[in-house]
Amino acid sequence: MSGISNITKSNYKIAIIGLGYVGLPLLNLSTKYFNVVGYDKNPYRIDSLKKLKDYNKQIGISDLKKLNKKKIISSDINILKGCNIYIVTVPTPVNIRNQPDLKLVKNAFNTILKFLKKDDLIILESTVYPGATVEISKKIIEKNTNFILNKNFYLGYSPERINPGDKKNNIKNVTKVISASNKKSLNIVKNFYSTFIKNLHVAESIEIAESSKIIENIQRDVNIALINELTFLFKKMNIPMKQILEASRTKWNFLDFRPGLVGGHCIGIDPYYLAYQAKRIGAKSDLILAGRNINNLMINKVSSDIIKSIKKTKLSINAKILFLGLTFKENCPDFRNSKNIILFQSLLKKYKHIHAHDPYLNNSLKIEYKENILKKLTDLKQYDFIILAVKHNQYKTLYKKISDIPVYDMKYFFKNSSFYL
Numbered sequence: 001m002s003g004i005s006n007i008t009k010s011n012y013k014i015a016i017i018g019l020g021y022v023g024l025p026l027l028n029l030s031t032k033y034f035n036v037v038g039y040d041k042n043p044y045r046i047d048s049l050k051k052l053k054d055y056n057k058q059i060g061i062s063d064l065k066k067l068n069k070k071k072i073i074s075s076d077i078n079i080l081k082g083c084n085i086y087i088v089t090v091p092t093p094v095n096i097r098n099q100p101d102l103k104l105v106k107n108a109f110n111t112i113l114k115f116l117k118k119d120d121l122i123i124l125e126s127t128v129y130p131g132a133t134v135e136i137s138k139k140i141i142e143k144n145t146n147f148i149l150n151k152n153f154y155l156g157y158s159p160e161r162i163n164p165g166d167k168k169n170n171i172k173n174v175t176k177v178i179s180a181s182n183k184k185s186l187n188i189v190k191n192f193y194s195t196f197i198k199n200l201h202v203a204e205s206i207e208i209a210e211s212s213k214i215i216e217n218i219q220r221d222v223n224i225a226l227i228n229e230l231t232f233l234f235k236k237m238n239i240p241m242k243q244i245l246e247a248s249r250t251k252w253n254f255l256d257f258r259p260g261l262v263g264g265h266c267i268g269i270d271p272y273y274l275a276y277q278a279k280r281i282g283a284k285s286d287l288i289l290a291g292r293n294i295n296n297l298m299i300n301k302v303s304s305d306i307i308k309s310i311k312k313t314k315l316s317i318n319a320k321i322l323f324l325g326l327t328f329k330e331n332c333p334d335f336r337n338s339k340n341i342i343l344f345q346s347l348l349k350k351y352k353h354i355h356a357h358d359p360y361l362n363n364s365l366k367i368e369y370k371e372n373i374l375k376k377l378t379d380l381k382q383y384d385f386i387i388l389a390v391k392h393n394q395y396k397t398l399y400k401k402i403s404d405i406p407v408y409d410m411k412y413f414f415k416n417s418s419f420y421l
């Protein structure tokens with residue numbers, strides 16, 4: 001990095017490590033401007049990308065063809081030879097005790113270690129608790145080499161904000177927070193991202209950038225928890241939450257959160273990262289964890305409420321029920337940590353004739369729920385009751401076809417559903 005802050009195709013080779021929801025679009029975009037390679041340790045992922053299949057449905061065939069033509073994706077670590085910038089975009093889940101599981105990030109840093117040269121830069125994009133980027137680099141890089149941060153190697157942290165399934169807010173037009181371990185490396189980080197991202201926000205330190213990402217998701221989680229608690233409180237009073245929110249939303253500064261299940265790998269996970277760090281330093285995170293607990297208990301509450309609603313329509317356990325949507329959120333094929341699947345499983349124990357539909361269903365789910373899967377949205381009149389769990393665009397026009405059937409609408413999606421969460 002010796003003083004060069006202008007990255008060109010000839011003076012820098014950039015690696016993206018982890019080609020999932022975050023890494024692949026970044027590779028696809030940055031390769032248009034820079035000399036970039038993509039490494040994923042999962043050969044199955046690389047194989048399917050080579051067969052022009054992105055199972056996350058983020059990159060189209062023509063872009064995949066271009067990536068393959070350039071021969072820049074591989075599950076062989078040797079593709080990282082000669083790189084000067086390593087961007088890490090691997091998952092950061094929690095373990096069964098809801099503690100941060102940084103195994104994959106550490107694994108990626110250990111891979112980088114094999115190739116790291118003097119003056120190289122590592123940028124982490126994965127969501128972590130404040131302090132983790134420097135902590136991991138010290139544990140892995142400084143401990144195993146004679147390199148010292150900001151003397152022989154540099155760090156950057158830039159959290160990702162992509163929202164798969166969202167066509168409006170995309171990687172190019174969403175403001176990206178960037179940070180680095182010193183001025184020199186910040187110039188490189190800025191130079192890289194500003195080439196293809198319109199707006200950057202420079203955070204004053206790596207810890208500020210790490211914290212900014214984590215509180216974005218904690219703010220959502222806690223607010224959803226509040227609305228979830230209020231929803232069941234008002235259900236007891238027989239006051240419909242949907243209408244309450246419609247009225248409250250007319251105030252200019254009312255925050256527009258809806259009740260629901262919090263699944264996926266960000267909102268329901270990241271609060272545990274900060275709570276873990278809070279515990280380590282002897283600070284409190286009571287509200288953060290209370291929000292998590294409320295949201296975790298929602299599956300049971302929603303399940304009981306659905307069962308109550310089915311009973312209200314005088315249907316028995318022999319009722320024919322259709323469950324719409326199994327992904328953790330709308331319009332994307334992401335089933336990771338989907339609470340909708342767990343909700344469906346719990347209803348499956350009670351009702352014999354329940355089918356699930358999802359436009360993004362993958363083979364393993366099709367195999368797991370074989371006879372309980374509806375492949376095409378035809379013959380809907382056979383159902384006595386419908387549960388709308390995910391507001392996939394494909395369901396928008398459904399309402400006319402099912403207007404005679406009672407619907408439990410978890411998403412306030414249809415205008416005149418019989419029951420709302």
Ligand SMILES: NC(=O)c1ccc[n+]([C@@H]2O[C@H](COP(=O)([O-])OP(=O)(O)OC[C@H]3O[C@@H](n4cnc5c(N)ncnc54)[C@H](O)[C@@H]3O)[C@@H](O)[C@H]2O)c1
Nearest residue numbers: 018019020021022040041042090092104107108126127160
């Ligand atoms: N998906 C999102 O919408 C989103 C949004 C913002 C932030 N994030 C954060 O970004 C990070 C990545 O999430 P994602 O959704 O892209 O994950 P993902 O599961 O879609 O992809 C991660 C990829 O990394 C690969 N991988 C794992 N360990 C590796 C290693 N050591 N070396 C090489 N490859 C490795 C996996 O095989 C996988 O293909 C997480 O910290 C997540 O919280 C995700």
